Amino acid sequence: MKPALELKNITTLVNPGTSEEKQILKNLSLTLEAGDFVTLLGTNGAGKSTLLNVINGSLKPTMGKVILGDKDLTNLSEVKRATYISQVFQDPKVGTAPRMTVAENLLLALKRGQKRRLRLRNLRSHLAEFEELTAQLPNNLSERLHTFTGNLSGGQRQTLSFLMATITKPDILLLDEHTAALDPNTSSQLLKLTNDVVTKENLTCLMITHRLQDALRYGNRVIILNEGQVVLDTRDKEHLTEEKILTYFAN
Amino acid sequence: MNLIVSAIGQGLLWGLLGLGLFLTFRILKFPDMTVEGTFPFGACVCVALITNGVSPILATVMSFVAGLLTGLTTGLLYTKGKIPILLAGILVMTGIYSINLHVLGKATVGLLNEKTLLTSSFMKSLPTNFPSVVLGLILVSVIIFFLALFLNTDLGQAYIATGDNPLMARALGINTDNMEILGLMISNGLIGLCGGLIAQNDGYADVNMGVGTIVIGLAAIIIGEVAYGELSLTARLVAVILGSIFYRFVLLIVLKLGFSSNDFKLLASLILALCLMLPLLERKFSLAKILKKGVQKP
Numbered sequence: 001m002k003p004a005l006e007l008k009n010i011t012t013l014v015n016p017g018t019s020e021e022k023q024i025l026k027n028l029s030l031t032l033e034a035g036d037f038v039t040l041l042g043t044n045g046a047g048k049s050t051l052l053n054v055i056n057g058s059l060k061p062t063m064g065k066v067i068l069g070d071k072d073l074t075n076l077s078e079v080k081r082a083t084y085i086s087q088v089f090q091d092p093k094v095g096t097a098p099r100m101t102v103a104e105n106l107l108l109a110l111k112r113g114q115k116r117r118l119r120l121r122n123l124r125s126h127l128a129e130f131e132e133l134t135a136q137l138p139n140n141l142s143e144r145l146h147t148f149t150g151n152l153s154g155g156q157r158q159t160l161s162f163l164m165a166t167i168t169k170p171d172i173l174l175l176d177e178h179t180a181a182l183d184p185n186t187s188s189q190l191l192k193l194t195n196d197v198v199t200k201e202n203l204t205c206l207m208i209t210h211r212l213q214d215a216l217r218y219g220n221r222v223i224i225l226n227e228g229q230v231v232l233d234t235r236d237k238e239h240l241t242e243e244k245i246l247t248y249f250a251n
Numbered sequence: 252m253n254l255i256v257s258a259i260g261q262g263l264l265w266g267l268l269g270l271g272l273f274l275t276f277r278i279l280k281f282p283d284m285t286v287e288g289t290f291p292f293g294a295c296v297c298v299a300l301i302t303n304g305v306s307p308i309l310a311t312v313m314s315f316v317a318g319l320l321t322g323l324t325t326g327l328l329y330t331k332g333k334i335p336i337l338l339a340g341i342l343v344m345t346g347i348y349s350i351n352l353h354v355l356g357k358a359t360v361g362l363l364n365e366k367t368l369l370t371s372s373f374m375k376s377l378p379t380n381f382p383s384v385v386l387g388l389i390l391v392s393v394i395i396f397f398l399a400l401f402l403n404t405d406l407g408q409a410y411i412a413t414g415d416n417p418l419m420a421r422a423l424g425i426n427t428d429n430m431e432i433l434g435l436m437i438s439n440g441l442i443g444l445c446g447g448l449i450a451q452n453d454g455y456a457d458v459n460m461g462v463g464t465i466v467i468g469l470a471a472i473i474i475g476e477v478a479y480g481e482l483s484l485t486a487r488l489v490a491v492i493l494g495s496i497f498y499r500f501v502l503l504i505v506l507k508l509g510f511s512s513n514d515f516k517l518l519a520s521l522i523l524a525l526c527l528m529l530p531l532l533e534r535k536f537s538l539a540k541i542l543k544k545g546v547q548k549p
Binding site: 056058078080083086087093094095096097098100107108109111113114116119120 | 400401403404406408409411412420421422423424425426427
């Protein structure tokens with residue numbers, strides 16, 4: 001079976017051709033199998049976010065290829081890749097449109113990657129579906145379908161962002177520390193939800209986190225980046241401990 | 252009475268400018284200066300066509316098309332040329348001035364004895380100043396209907412999302428560049444149309460008639476918002492038109508107070524500045540409380 005996602009010899013440069021030139025990712029290769037739930041660890045500046053940006057298309061690698069299934073995405077724009085890839089960002093403000101209601105946001109997400117036509121949006125016919133979907137979530141989102149998301153709490157917004165990223169099943173789900181800005185309680189709630197959905201829907205997911213215990217508890221595979229290279233890539237989580245992980249950080 | 256009817260007619264016609272500006276200023280949060288070039292462009296195109304014997308309906312449609320083109324130009328400069336939106340608008344606005352002179356042939360051209368939308372036999376059967384009210388009402392209703400419809404389509408929602416959160420919009424596969432260009436085109440199209448209508452209503456086009464139009468459009472939007480507060484999107488479109496009419500009433504009062512029309516632009520700016528500061532003033536002096544209970548002694 002073909003792997004879900006292949007990164008081949010990815011190198012990214014910032015300020016190329018100047019004295020400030022710096023390599024962020026260094027000849028990095030990575031393969032995700034379908035259904036992989038990867039937790040991605042690494043110090044600040046190790047290249048985790050850059051890696052996500054290379055995958056989602058907001059950053060073009062200086063060298064290397066991004067291949068999804070049998071499609072070469074390398075030259076596809078971020079907008080075009082949205083058909084296959086969805087993402088939840090760290091900042092709750094980034095994932096939702098503040099002056100649109102929860103239901104309107106969900107409707108936008110339902111059509112992720114589709115052509116937006118001059119056809120009436122038909123919000124009403126989707127309301128029952130949205131209510132059902134949000135009823136299973138924490139934070140009482142189902143009672144707030146007609147609230148502007150700008151008036152929601154950070155936790156509610158982030159839960160909504162997660163639902164928006166998964167409402168249409170993506171080929172790859174990217175999570176960039178999506179619970180880091182939340183209080184511990186809300187954060188663990190959302191992580192549990194994340195784990196449930198990713199496992200149940202058998203999503204291929206790459207999750208950046210800074211919390212080692214989360215990396216150990218969730219997912220089937222741990223990858224650690226350091227200075228733009230993969231220093232650990234293991235599915236053997238039984239023998240992995242926080243102390244062991246930290247040795248890869250030190251360097 | 253006559254003056255009030257005239258103010259309503261003017262307010263309705265100028266309201267189209269407010270609607271156009273609403274699409275960029277409020278939805279995309281763009282300060283689109285193209286407006287000041289688009290408005291006279293629409294007027295000049297319309298007048299030049301009418302004086303050359305083209306039917307007023309076609310000439311009016313062409314003033315809309317002229318606006319589409321200026322919007323497209325600004326949109327391309329902004330999205331593909333990566334020029335900041337404020338500067339892109341100013342560049343187009345400045346460039347159009349020369350084009351307007353070419354289109355018109357000289358600085359001012361009148362429409363005396365020419366056929367316009369306001370001189371048909373039906374319009375002539377109406378009392379003075381009523382033709383502009385009738386024309387304004389028809390156009391405003393039709394345009395608000397279609398705008399509201401558009402904003403409720405998948406495309407319209409993608410357009411609103413682009414203005415609200417471009418980062419999210421792109422992540423959901425919405426081509427924000429195209430949305431911005433589309434918005435600028437429709438917006439300037441309406442503004443060009445407004446220019447064409449005002450030229451027919453006032454009976455002339457002048458290459459300098461764009462000066463200060465952005466303030467008039469913003470005044471309509473802001474006055475409407477100050478007067479009506481939180482509204483649904485469609486109701487906000489109507490509020491813009493009402494704001495535009497209120498603004499004409501304010502000008503009428505100012506005129507009655509004995510100010511000369513030379514002072515209009517200064518007064519317009521003052522009125523707009525005041526309206527923009529109103530939320531701040533309200534908080535600072537708890538105006539609502541004072542209005543309700545009167546000033547309390549310390």
